[in-house]
């Protein structure tokens with residue numbers, strides 16, 4: 001199977017200003033910024049620092065304001081983004097008295113998303129939120145409902161599905177590369193510090209890591225999980241309160257299974273080779289083919305190269321992929337359509353995480369569509 005160049009978007013190719021027109025302004029704006037997408041950055045520090053370098057080279061973007069209670073983050077982010085001190089705010093409500101925008105990028109702790117969405121959506125802003133969209137499915141559903149009411153878009157920054165391996169697998173499986181899929185085995189092994197903010201999170205594996213994996217597994221599978229069974233535990237050497245290692249079986253609506261095994265506490269200190277990249281290790285078996293491999297070595301289809309390790313890991317990091325997702329969102333805002341990682345789509349990713357968590361807590365299979373419907 002040949003890999004088309006189009007499987008690999010150039011993350012540094014910046015959507016050119018003239019190709020996009022953001023006719024969104026019900027507010028007045030100066031001539032200079034007439035054809036720009038106005039962005040309010042809510043949560044400037046932490047993961048938000050990615051935007052300090054991603055936004056300035058994009059000529060169609062105008063950052064109209066910054067919000068963060070951290071004065072240091074405001075100052076550093078403001079300098080990097082060229083936002084003057086009078087447009088830097090420590091509180092969202094105050095910012096909204098002055099600042100207008102077409103899109104709010106929310107890089108805040110998840111418990112703030114709903115509260116902020118209730119302020120941002122009625123003011124006509126689309127939302128690009130960090131993952132997870134919210135802490136609960138009910139909150140996520142409320143945000144999506146609000147967005148519908150106000151005719152705005154909610155998009156979740158699940159950038160990993162734009163990586164080379166997920167994009168390639170999505171396409172070749174849809175083209176029937178392995179025939180009818182029987183199962184997909186996916187393994188992930190990494191080592192994280194347990195002194196970070198996740199140390200006391202009840203479900204660091206399923207909430208923080210699996211949210212990425214379940215998102216790209218859904219995208220690759222081309223169908224949704226019907227039922228999930230899972231087990232998870234805190235590996236003894238971590239000192240973490242919540243689970244760090246786990247396993248899940250996803251029964252997909254098209255009948256095949258995904259066997260998922262993941263660890264955030266792999267003993268890479270003893271043997272670094274145990275570590276996988278974020279795209280893990282793969283074995284996909286169908287009645288007409290088998291795909292296997294990983295990001296380092298590349299993937300094979302029936303023993304023949306499908307993608308090299310070099311191509312599989314090119315521009316596969318967090319930073320370039322956020323740029324790809326952002327450009328996709330800008331294109332959608334300008335030209336119409338629904339972005340791949342819309343809030344509606346993300347409900348299924350959140351529900352899969354929730355199902356895995358509930359399955360190991362209750363030691364039973366969990367119905368995913370029922371969670372999505374709010375059941």
Ligand SMILES: NC(=O)c1ccc[n+]([C@@H]2O[C@H](COP(=O)([O-])OP(=O)(O)OC[C@H]3O[C@@H](n4cnc5c(N)ncnc54)[C@H](O)[C@@H]3O)[C@@H](O)[C@H]2O)c1
Nearest residue numbers: 043044045046047048067068070073107108110130131132
């Ligand atoms: N997509 C990814 O790969 C990825 C990677 C890391 C983190 N994240 C997600 O990004 C989100 C933020 O994580 P983080 O590590 O940056 O967290 P963080 O705790 O560093 O918070 C980010 C910023 O939000 C600010 N903030 C706090 N309260 C605020 C408020 N009321 N108004 C405005 N700003 C406020 C903080 O001061 C900080 O600068 C999380 O949901 C996390 O899961 C995503």
